[in-house]
Amino acid sequence: MSARDEDNDLIVVVSYxxxxxxxxxxALSALGMSRSTYYEQRDKGVLNSIPNLMAVxxxxxxxxxxxxVRFGHLSKTDLIDFLEREGEVIADVSDATLDPPVLTTVRRxxxxxxxxxxxxxxxxxL
Structure with a gap:
């Protein structure tokens, strides 16, 4: 499966x-919804919302x-930028050909x- 599964069915991605x-x-138990609500949200394209993803x-x-990241709510670049600002990782940008940059974890x-x-x-x- 691709790293971006926003067009794929939620149950298929979770199964994978x-x-x-x-x-x-x-899946319905995990989402806390009925079958009809599931299909309604899927047909409207809102099944992969952030609250549903967090529940699953x-x-x-x-x-x-x-x-x-898989469903397109957060990009890897945004995530790396956030972690760098928080001091959780340090990006090694010495080799610009690497995508994403090599990360070093800072131990706390x-x-x-x-x-x-x-x-x-x-x-x-014994």
Whole structure:
């Protein structure tokens, strides 16, 4: 599938991303709408709205930003610009032929959430 799926059906794109078939009832449950509302929104071209995409991403555990980019609500350039302004990434523009620019993640956490694993002393060794 292309990186821009704005002309594709939402269920088809979600099925592709999940690598399994998503049934209509499952999609309706994720969207919180009836079948008639689904077809009405699809026919009007508003099914791929931001609130619907967020609901589907939340329900299926998909990346919200990926869906926004795929359906044309957010461009990759805008996303990179935003992350650069927030100090989350640093773009390496030394090689202008790369598209998109190579990004370096800025680490903010210095300590891991998990503590170092320790041997259990309450059980006998193997």
């Amino acid at each position: 991303l999940l690598k399994r078939q998503v049934r209509m009832q499952e 991403a939340e329900h299926f555990g998909l990346d919200k930003v990926d869906l926004l 956490r210095t300590r891991s959430r998990l503590s170092r694993p320790q041997a259990r002393t309450d059980i006998p060794p």
